[in-house]
Amino acid sequence: MSVMLGQLHVPGRREDVLGRIRNRLHEQNSTLPAAIRERELYFRLSVVGTCNLSCTFCHNEGAPTSGKLTVDTASAAIAAATRAGFTRVQLTGGEPLLRPDIPDFVRAAREHVDDVGVTTNGTFLPQRLEGLLDAGLSRMHVSLQTEPLEEAGSADQWGIPPWLMPTVDRAASGLFTLRLNLPVPADALDRTEAFLYTLTRKGVDIKVFSVLPEGEVREDSYPLAELEALVERVNSENAGHHAGEVLLRGFRPPSGIRCATCSDLARCKEQSHSLRLGADLVLRPCLATRQWDAPLDPDDMDTSLTEAALLALDYQW
Template sequence: MALTDRHHRTHSSLRISIVDKCDLRCTYCMPEDQQFLRRDELMTREEVVRIARLFVDRYGISKIRLTGGEPLLRRDVVDIVRDLASLGVNLGLTTNAVSLHEHLDALWQAGLHNLNVSLDTFDAERFKRIARRDLYTQVWNNIQAAYDKGMRIKLNVVVMRGVNDDEILRFVELTRERHLHVRFIEFMPFAGNHWGRERVYTYAEMLGHIGSVHSFEKLADDPHSTAKTYRVQGWRGTFAVISTVTEPFCGTCDRLRITAEGRMRNCLFAREETDLLSALRRGEDIAPLIEANVLAKHAMLGGLPPFRPEKQEEVLHDLSSRPMVSIGG
């Protein structure tokens, strides 16, 4: 049975947050004083796998990405990866790469070969201001080690006007000789991240900036891709833009989310959640809850108004109370 919503979108991708804690404090992701869940509030390894298996076996989910928080902070992350890899899905993991050196070989052997890695700057001092932690060198060294290992890497860059928009070309330069996929992400609104439409460096501006220096070609995207992909002519890697703010891609969305405490969200910006974990722990069948959650999915942006300048106050008023870190990237 496929999970199809009222807007005729069939869902094949599941993002599972396995922890809400993080060893960075990125300004666009969380407030500095973010409070985290207790261990007993998190899904256990067995619960993560039971829920994932149901999505795969009953609903045909073919792609799972583990997120956080920082998933590498889970002591059993390698075991979870091994369990999920056995389901035969396209498996990935999103990380800030701070502790990647401690897990890289074990993750590879467990069956993980796809990483989404967050890096917003090449400047150590700027990294410290954005992440509120002085760990740039460690992160960059770990990214290079993962690339050398053979990991397929998507490098995620949240572009913020006046903060790091001057580094776009340097990130594109990474794709000259490396099979890297660099993804520029428009700055999105979440609770506590001081979003303002004026701080959004737009998709059109990014392409204009890159195009003023490089000739690039548009590549074919997966029908459900969040990113619009390009390649500088003759270069090995690719770059892309995720234009959630200025050109949302809700019409082709095939993604569902589970938070670290087992709540299902049908959109990154959803204001309603379904508590799967409590029902699972009571021994109830969670399938009806999953199906109802999908049917309740809004046509666009979780029911929020468009992220236009004149709608800014309305957007900020209607946001979910969750910061990005507690949703799962």
């Protein structure tokens, strides 16, 4: 039997790998829902493919910058995901807050799970925040970009965009959990520290990650040791305060059954432990390769979600 995997026809490969993953779960006396809980796997839905920004490091999770998910389709997919064992939903894009009806997606998700979040660049939060909270949002990840920080700051220090602090203050009330995702270019380490202190002292967690300069560079050219020292220093200084934590996004080499068959293993940078449904209605269990992408079957979402979830959790054994 030949199946379509991304752009590849691989005879029986998908069925073989799925069978081996199921066997591994059986050998460990585990189930798919139990494995999802253990791996803290969650379900990401891209409600729109487009974005109002053009960040150089953004890959849009392998999806095209097109497509638009409907609330009804999202609700049906989330229902199938919960039957597979998922208990957390994250709404993404593109930029999800481009959708004026984004609160409707939150309400639809809350009918199935309690943990519903959104990942946003934050620029539309002044217009959307209260509607999201009224709809029952429990988690927010704001992916900051360096340009607004530079515009709000000075030559030697990043500043805080005016739209960010109202969101930080609302999170401090306990209505929802807020985390900031912060790319740190190699040439911006000296402008980062004061920014980290200011936000963490407000109780906000910040996940930082390295951004390589553009052009022909080696992957080890980033001064990662300096970034690690900065993270350790800020967390140490904050130890005596009621402060948030600075987290450094790490990398664990993939070693799953699926991963061992992947032609892109050597360049894998998989980080997010999630199963993704794109606005183009394609399920993507992996960021590193398109080999395991598969369309969501509207007539059998349970099978689509179950198979994609098995492939998504097969990252580390």
